[in-house]
Amino acid sequence: MTRDRVRSGIWEWLELSDPVLRLDADTVIDEVLVVLTECGLDARTVDARTLSGKAALLEALHRTLELDEWFGFNWDALEEALHGPEEAAAPERVLVCVGFGDFESRAPEDAEVFLDIVRNVASTPGSGLRGCVLTP
Numbered sequence: 001m002t003r004d005r006v007r008s009g010i011w012e013w014l015e016l017s018d019p020v021l022r023l024d025a026d027t028v029i030d031e032v033l034v035v036l037t038e039c040g041l042d043a044r045t046v047d048a049r050t051l052s053g054k055a056a057l058l059e060a061l062h063r064t065l066e067l068d069e070w071f072g073f074n075w076d077a078l079e080e081a082l083h084g085p086e087e088a089a090a091p092e093r094v095l096v097c098v099g100f101g102d103f104e105s106r107a108p109e110d111a112e113v114f115l116d117i118v119r120n121v122a123s124t125p126g127s128g129l130r131g132c133v134l135t136p
Contacts, residue, residue: 006031010039010133019122019131020115029098032133041130042091049099053107057114064095075113082121082129092130101136 006027013021023032029045036043046064051057058073061081071077082093095118097103104111118132 003031003035007035007038010035013133014039014130017123019119019129021131021133023133023135025136027135029096029135032096036094036096036133040091042093043096043133044093045096045098047099048097048103051103051107054110054113057103057107057110061095075117078114079117079121082117083124083127090128093128094130095132097132097134099136100134 009021009023010032033043033045044064046057046060048057048060051060054075055073058078061067061078062071062073065081067081071081084093100111115132118129121127121129122131
C-alpha cells in the first residue's frame with residue numbers, strides 16, 4: 001500500500017468515531033508510523049505476532065508504553081494506563097498492533113477484551129488515547 005493510500009486511510013479513520021482501524025496485510029507499517037507522526041500523534045508499536053494471551057499482551061504493552069512499577073498487569077490497570085499521558089499538552093497516542101490477527105486467532109477472548117478497553121478509553125473525553133491500528 002502506497003504512502004498516499006496509507007495517508008488517506010489514516011485521515012479517513014481519524015474522522016470516524018470507531019477508534020479501531022484494521023489495515024490490509026500489504027500495508028507497510030513504517031509508512032503507517034510516518035503518517036501517524038505527520039498527523040501529530042504519538043504512535044507506539046506493539047508486536048503481537050508471537051503473543052499467546054493476556055499476560056504476554058500486557059507485558060508487551062507495559063514495555064511499549066514505558067509504564068511504571070505500579071502497573072498491575074491486569075485489564076483494569078491497562079485501562080487506567082491507557083487514559084494517560086498525564087501531560088495535557090502531550091499528543092494523542094495511537095497503539096499500532098503488528099500481527100494482531102495472529103494474536104486474535106490464538107487468544108480471541110483476550111483480543112476482544114483488549115479492543116473493548118481501547119474503544120472505551122478512546123471514547124472517554126479527556127483521554128490521551130486516540131485509538132488502535134491493527135495489522136493481520
